[in-house]
Amino acid sequence: MTRSRLHLLLLIVTGLVMVFAPLPVQLPAPQERTFRVDARQFAYSPSELKVNPGDTVIIQLASADVVHGLYIDGYGISIEADPGQPATLRFVADKPGSFRFRCNITCGAMHPFMIGKLSVGENEWLYRSIGLAILSMIGFFPLSSLVTAKKNEQ
């Protein structure tokens, strides 16, 4: 096996470890968290919700103008609220990570971009992605010089 291939293999293995290795995190005891989320064209308030993995989340959605929905990516659950008639969504945040929530009832022009963010624990995937970006830069120089040297030899 040539040095460049060995180097590449090492990088790939390190990258896979970075993506799949479990992170040592201490989870606080699950609790019930209630949020009142006000929806209006085309924003939620608050637009960022933070909970811990295992928490029971209660979202009370209140619409100020037209019918709005709230669909959580990754969880695939939703509610909708008419103006003046709040609706409640209750679920256990059993999937860690960062998820967008968005309006799933067509509510006007900017409807496709009516988006909020639910963070369940730390955004591990972001950290792993940053790790991959750092790894790619660290690994790039030696690999690149090996490839260039090999090309020059040929």
Next chain:
Amino acid sequence: MARVELTRFPLIKSAVKNRWPQLAVLILMLAGYLFAILAGLIGTPVGSHNFSIVFVWIAWWATLILVAVPFFGRGWCAVCPIPLPGEWLQRGAIVAPPDKKPKWLSLRWPRGLRNIWLQNISFLLLALFSSVLLTTPNITGIVLAGMLFAAIGLSTVFERRSFCRYLCPVGGFIGLYSQTAPIELRIKDKQVCVKCEGKPCYNGSADGYGCPWDVFPGGLAKNSYCGLCMECIRTCPHDNIAINLRPFSADLAKPSARMDEAFKAFIMLGSAMVYAGVLLGPWGAMKDAAYSVGTGAWFVYAAVFLAIIFVIMPSLFALCISRFENLTSFKKRFATLSTALIPLGLMFWVAFSLSFVLTNATYIFATLSDPLGLGWNLFRTAEAAWQPMLTSVLAPGQTLALVGGLIWSARTAQKAANEAKTPSIPVLVYCFIATLVMLWLLV
């Protein structure tokens, strides 16, 4: 990887030489384009149920940025219907042998405007109004009609495809990113072109029209300004022009030193980042500002957008590279090294578009059955429910695109730095920081 000549395969060669297959696709595209204008103007004002929004900004955009540009470069330009009516007026024919006498003014495009600054401006004009454009059918209809009429108007005043070459807001960035594509149109033997009399590829002949893109194929060194219209393959009497499969980003090995192209790279990189924050982020105030065209908030949004693209990002880049002075002029170094931003920008757009497209792709099924939002159900899919697609693989896919883009840029930066005789590290640091920002915005 060596180049593979695709046009040596008889099937491909005959499909390219024959005018009819391309014309058939063009006519189909023109029908779709005219229908998109019509749908925008008379269809439902609800964007997510209108053909013009769903098929232009979701279906077409996804095809363009995720498939056509990365793999076929200017492949879209080969079948884009916008120049077709103007060209018909200009030539007085569609498939018949060209008449040498010009039908209209047929002026040369002004020398001072033979660059892509106008394309940079036209893209920015659309970008500043994009929140309205992407969501309001009649605005999309008006813009599509405007582009068609602009192309027709310019065809009657200037020779060849002046709109495509110098004004089209989409063509500018397709040209920039087409340099990364693994496909190219090039001559086979330079000496054949040198000795060729009459240069029919540029001037036209009984077999076809002179290059509509005002390019002499014999001097073609990169994809940016070749629209893959295939006319030169039809007119070359020596069979000296080929379509080749090649390694990705082959054109970037010899970077351009043009400031209009350098700023195109900044415009595209910056726009992807602004869109990721404004359109896909959770900040409602920014969406309000972007959508409320003409208000004070919108002017602040526009000023910040332009400042990011024209001041902040280029200044930071200049600051990065200014520490390593050498014999090359700063301007040339700036333009040459900005080549590294081309693959980075392309992958930023891929990552941004994945999120936008996968979330909204299911609108395509409903709109297919009811394109004007009039309650039709042509293919029994009008009731298809909205459902985001592949949400579990979205974040990994975006990371792959962004980190892959970073590595691709690093390699490009090394080559550009060799040309500019300067270290590549500052450019890599710049690309790395931009990637971290984009990861934070998207993942």
